[in-house]
Amino acid sequence: MAQVLLVEDDAAIRSALTRALRDHGHGVASVGSGLPALSAAVENRPDVVLLDLGLPDVDGADVLSMLRAVSDIPVIVATARDEESEMVRLLELGADDYVIKPFTALQLNARIRAVLRRSGRTEEDPVITVGGLRIDTRSYEVQVDGRPVELARKEFELLVALARRAGEVVSKRDLLAEVWQLAWGGSDRTVDVHLSWLRRKLGETAAAPHYLYSVRGVGVRLATPPT
Structure with a gap:
């Protein structure tokens, strides 16, 4: 399906999401902090980035801004922040979509597929x-x-x-x-x-x-x- 860069600082959540995404046929590379995520996104050019906001070194919103300055890779923000103003801010910073924690693997897979279709990166039969x-x-x-x-x-x-x-x-x-x-x-x-x-x-x-x-x-x- 897609090559996903998973950016999540919680090791248990990172492991569970990696398994769930691979069960849906995606290839997954994962990192636990923001600066390595930027390097991985630029060097490896995944199909989509799944970005947590609460990172230990750089806030995820700042990672999003820096990534948008150098790349158009689709980004789905994964966050527990459910305020409408925060959602609007993330979209204005360049997020393609967002999911609110907790979410199901099926929901996440649907969002990935939708973002890939909108960006023209899917290989699905038209x-x-x-x-x-x-x-x-x-x-x-x-x-x-x-x-x-x-x-x-x-x-x-x-x-x-x-x-x-x-x-x-x-x-x-x-x-x-x-x-x-x-x-x-x-x-x-x-x-x-x-x-x-x-x-x-x-x-x-x-x-x-x-x-x-x-x-x-x-x-x-x-x-x-x-x-």
């Missing part, structure tokens, strides 16, 4: 096909059995997020993180409303699903229709 559903992520075109389907941007991004993991149940929290960039969570109603609109445009309903199946208390699954 055309996704599930049964008669065809999604072209380059042209934002969707077809169902050859019939064009017009989707709003968030409807399209929701469909892509589910289609990339066809057959898997994706939690609403992970969808909020990937599609709406709500690292701290949000209302399930947001997903439900867009899912309803998406179903209508695909020609199905919650009571009679064709592609989109809700799993109560768990999430949503996009699957090949039964023959």
